Structure formats: structure tokens, C-alpha cells
Amino acid sequence: MLPTLQVGPLALQLPGLIVLIGLWLGLTLAERQAGRCGIKGSDLYNLVFVALLSGIIGARLSFLLRYPQAFAASPFSLISLNPDLLEPFGGLAAALLGGLIYAQRKAMPFWSSLDALTPALAVLLLALGFAHLASGAAFGAPSELPWAIEMWGARRHPSQMYEILAAGFILALIWPGRGILQPNKAGIYFSGFVALSAGARLLLEGFRGDSSLLAAGLRSAQVGAWLLLAVSLLGSHWLKHQASSK
Amino acid sequence: MERIPTKTWILLSTAFLLAGAVWTYLSRVDPGIVSAGNIPAPRQGFQAPDFSVTDSNGQLVRLSDLRGRPVLLNIWASWCAPCRAEMPAMQRLYQDYQQRGFEILAVNLTTQDTPEKALAFANELGLTFPILFDSEGEAARLYQVQSLPSSFFIDEQGIIRDVVIGGPMAEALLRIRAEQLFSGSEQERP
Numbered sequence: 001m002l003p004t005l006q007v008g009p010l011a012l013q014l015p016g017l018i019v020l021i022g023l024w025l026g027l028t029l030a031e032r033q034a035g036r037c038g039i040k041g042s043d044l045y046n047l048v049f050v051a052l053l054s055g056i057i058g059a060r061l062s063f064l065l066r067y068p069q070a071f072a073a074s075p076f077s078l079i080s081l082n083p084d085l086l087e088p089f090g091g092l093a094a095a096l097l098g099g100l101i102y103a104q105r106k107a108m109p110f111w112s113s114l115d116a117l118t119p120a121l122a123v124l125l126l127a128l129g130f131a132h133l134a135s136g137a138a139f140g141a142p143s144e145l146p147w148a149i150e151m152w153g154a155r156r157h158p159s160q161m162y163e164i165l166a167a168g169f170i171l172a173l174i175w176p177g178r179g180i181l182q183p184n185k186a187g188i189y190f191s192g193f194v195a196l197s198a199g200a201r202l203l204l205e206g207f208r209g210d211s212s213l214l215a216a217g218l219r220s221a222q223v224g225a226w227l228l229l230a231v232s233l234l235g236s237h238w239l240k241h242q243a244s245s246k
Numbered sequence: 247m248e249r250i251p252t253k254t255w256i257l258l259s260t261a262f263l264l265a266g267a268v269w270t271y272l273s274r275v276d277p278g279i280v281s282a283g284n285i286p287a288p289r290q291g292f293q294a295p296d297f298s299v300t301d302s303n304g305q306l307v308r309l310s311d312l313r314g315r316p317v318l319l320n321i322w323a324s325w326c327a328p329c330r331a332e333m334p335a336m337q338r339l340y341q342d343y344q345q346r347g348f349e350i351l352a353v354n355l356t357t358q359d360t361p362e363k364a365l366a367f368a369n370e371l372g373l374t375f376p377i378l379f380d381s382e383g384e385a386a387r388l389y390q391v392q393s394l395p396s397s398f399f400i401d402e403q404g405i406i407r408d409v410v411i412g413g414p415m416a417e418a419l420l421r422i423r424a425e426q427l428f429s430g431s432e433q434e435r436p
Contacts, residue, residue: 003411004393011328011393011412070418070425074335077418084410084419136289141275152292153285202266206273210291217274226266233259237252 001136001151015131016083022127023048026120033176037116037183043106044116051099058094062087111187111239118183118193122171125197129164138163141209157207166200185243188236195232201225288389290409294319294400295388299353299378302365307351307378310404315347316427318420319398321380321391322352323359324367329395332414333371339420340375348424350375355394357383399423401430 005012027048031041063085064071064078071078077085103113132138140148140157148155173179174193183189202225205211211219250258286295294317296310309319320336322329333352340350354364356379368377380386389396397415399408408423 002392006393013412067418067422070421073421074417077416080416080418082416082419085416139289152287152289199262199266202269206269211275213275217276218270219273219275222270222273226263226270229266230263233262237255237259240252240255 001134003135013083015135015137018127018131018134019124022124022130023120026123026127029123029176030117030120033119033183034116036176037112037186039108039113039116043108044113047099047102047106047108047113048117048120050102051095054098055091055095056086058098059086059088059091062090062094065090109186111190112183114190115183115186118174118190119171119176121197122167122174122193126164126167126171129160129167132163133160137210139209140207143207152209156209159204159207159209162204162207163200166204170196170200185239187239188243191232191236191239195229195236198225198229198232202229286388288398288406288409290406292406294398294404294406297380297385297388299351299380299385301376301378302361307376309351309400312349312351313404314402315349316402316424317400318348318350318424319385319389319400320350320352321355321386321389321394321396323355323394324363325359326394328413330367332395332420333367333373335415335417335420337371337373337375338417339424342421343424344375346428348427351378352376353378353380353385355383355386355391356381357386399427401427 002014005014005017027045030044034041034044060078066087103110136151138159139151140159140162142154143157144155145157147158149158150156170193173196174181174189176182181189181192202222205219205222205225208219208221211221214220214223284293286293288295294309296308298306298308301307309317318336318339320329320332322333324330336350336352340348352368352373352375354361354377356364361379364377364379385391389398393412395413395415397410397413398406399410401407407427410419
């Protein structure tokens with residue numbers, strides 16, 4: 001666990017740095033895939049840039065709307081670099097909207113664009129696992145298994161390592177040009193990746209020690225992952241059927 | 247995936263979904279068990295590790311003595327620029343919330359600083375919250391401090407509700423977290 005990296009007087013937030021490196025590596029890999037999906041690499045970069053920028057602005061504005069009194073007492077906080085002042089769901093909605101508008105203006109085909117982005121998403125998932133390992137987040141449930149690790153006052157499942165292994169396995173399956181899953185029919189590559197990721201989350205959430213719970217002790221992330229798995233499997237089937245009928 | 251016959255595909259999908267539903271059911275946990283809250287660890291949702299430090303008069307101050315009051319534990323040093331930058335906002339927060347029982351423990355990492363420098367800085371800024379000295383490095387060790395400042399928002403039950411590593415913290419964030427400690431509402435936390 002190494003949440004910060006001290007470089008002289010500068011304390012770098014290592015989890016954030018890992019995610020940024022993951023994004024850069026992921027985009028580099030996605031650029032190789034873009035050509036196979038009929039998407040220009042530069043369009044893909046711009047799409048991600050627009051989505052990121054919209055996401056950050058949207059996340060800050062959503063946070064402002066949620067806590068206006070705090071900002072009224074301290075207006076300069078609006079331009080603070082503090083990442084804790086971001087509202088994730090508002091940011092995600094703004095990023096999707098920004099990305100969709102850009103893609104529409106550039107007439108980028110929807111499913112092929114998602115296929116082109118898939119390697120970047122897979123690398124991001126892997127980076128997220130390493131970021132969790134660095135910060136100690138997404139920690140495991142207490143366990144007496146021989147490979148349990150000491151974390152937060154107990155021996156626990158090394159859930160971050162499970163996450164990294166699963167993400168690495170998925171990345172190998174979708175690796176551009178080499179993996180067993182390749183973008184032959186528009187959208188199936190992306191929906192296959194979503195199904196694999198949802199399946200991994202469904203499985204691994206059961207070993208987590210920080211799950212938020214629904215009624216009867218069900219883990220909300222597992223329920224969400226199950227629904228996503230169902231949608232992506234149905235989606236794959238529908239896309240396959242659409243492609244065959246053409 | 248494209249080469250799998252439709253019938254096999256539907257069967258496989260159904261099997262995956264059924265297995266997923268069974269696993270979701272088997273891995274449910276008892277909502278009444280909140281193990282993290284009983285374990286002392288410097289992490290959100292866990293019991294704040296107890297420690298004792300000294301104030302400027304040499305009096306011992308224990309974190310557990312403040313149980314029943316929301317606390318901002320801020321570990322800092324006078325040579326740390328972000329620590330210095332966030333202190334004025336913390337002072338304004340203290341002025342606004344002290345009457346409601348809010349406490350700020352500004353624990354100076356004295357193993358890497360001196361009480362004289364820490365107090366001179368506090369006087370310069372007119373800080374009125376307690377400046378405490380972690381001479382043995384106990385608080386820093388228990389809270390696994392790797393960089394400064396490190397801040398822990400602790401609720402009335404002694405549970406850590408948020409951790410902010412690095413700084414300076416924006417004043418809006420300080421105010422929101424303080425309000426959340428009073429409201430005790432997990433759902434309010436983004």
C-alpha cells in the first residue's frame with residue numbers, strides 16, 4: 001500500500017497517477033484498435049479529451065449544486081484542485097453527454113466507436129486494480145486462507161490482487177489483433193468486454209469487505225453487475241442477430 | 247463469440263446468469279454485522295485508533311477523551327507548505343463550528359519538527375484550536391502517515407468518516423465534511 005509518493009516537497013497521489021498512466025497506455029492501445037474499427041485515431045483521442053473535460057466540469061458543477069451553502073461561504077473553492085469536490089454521477093453523465101455530442105458532430109459510428117475504445121477501458125480497469133492496491137481501497141473480507149494479507153487491522157482476501165488478475169485476464173482476451181475476442185461485427189467486441197467485466201465484478205465482489213448492502217444483505221455492486229451482465233449478454237445476442245440479418 | 251450457435255449462446259447465457267444469481271445470494275452478508283467499525287484502522291468506516299499527545303502546557307490529550315464530539319484530526323508540520331496553506335480555512339471552520347461541539351486536533355509531527363516552530367506558526371496565524379505535539383510519533387504511526395498534511399474526520403462514535411491525504415483542503419470541503427459529521431448521514435457523502 002502506497003497512497004502517496006513523496007518526490008522532494010511534492011506528495012503525489014499515487015492512485016490518481018496510476019489511473020492517469022492507465023488512461024494514457026489504454027488510449028495508445030486503443031489507437032491501434034481504432035483502424036480495425038474504421039475510426040480515426042485522432043478522433044478517438046479528441047472524443048476522450050472532450051468526455052474527460054466535460055466530466056470534470058460536470059462533476060464540479062454537480063457538486064456545487066449539491067452543496068451550494070459551502071461554496072457560498074467559500075467561492076474560491078469552486079476552482080480548487082481538490083478532487084474531493086467532484087460529484088461522480090454528475091461527472092459521468094456530463095462525460096457521456098459531451099462524448100456523445102462530439103461523436104455525433106464527427107459522425108462517428110456508435111458501436112464501432114465503443115469497440116475502438118474497448119482496449120482503453122480494459123487497461124483502465126487494470127490500472128484501477130493497481131490504484132486500489134496503492135490506496136488500500138476496495139479491500140477484502142476477513143479470511144484465514146494462506147494467501148490472505150494483513151490490511152486494515154485484519155487478515156483479508158487480497159481483493160485488489162484478484163481484481164488485477166481478472167482485469168489482466170480480460171485484457172489478454174480482448175488484446176487488439178491477438179486476443180480471442182476481436183471486433184468482427186460492430187458492438188459485439190464491446191458488449192463482450194462489458195459482459196466479462198460484469199461477470200468478474202459479480203464474482204469478486206463476494207470477497208470484498210467494504211460492500212454497500214441492499215435489503216437482506218445482498219451486495220449492491222453484485223446486483224448491479226448481474227443486471228449489467230444480463231443486458232450485455234442480451235445486447236450481444238441482439239447485435240449478432242442484427243449483423244446476420246444484414 | 248460470433249461463431250457460437252444461437253441455441254448454445256442462449257443456454258450459456260442463461261447458465262451464467264443463474265450461476266451469478268446463486269453466487270449473489272450465497273455471498274450476501276448479515277446487515278447487522280459492521281466489523282469495520284470495531285477494528286481500529288486509519289480508514290473510512292473503521293474505528294479511529296486511539297493515541298495520546300501533549301498540548302503546549304505539557305498536558306496529556308487522548309483522542310478517546312473527545313468521544314461524543316465530532317473531531318477533525320489534522321497531522322501537520324510547520325515546514326509543510328500545504329499544511330500551512332489550509333490552516334486559515336481550518337481556523338474559520340473552528341470559529342463557526344466550535345460552539346456546536348466540533349473539535350480540531352492539529353497534531354504536529356514533532357519527530358520531524360520542533361514545538362517552538364509549530365507554536366510560532368500558530369501564533370502568527372492566530373490559531374485558537376489546540377496545537378498538539380506527537381513527540382514519540384505515536385499518532386503518525388497509528389495513522390500510517392506517509393505524507394503531510396493528513397486529515398481524518400471522526401464522528402461522535404469515534405468512527406472515521408473521511409480521510410484526506412495531502413492538501414491544502416478547500417474550505418468548502420472542510421465545511422461539507424464538518425456538516426456531515428453532525429448530520430451523521432452516510433448517504434450525504436459523495
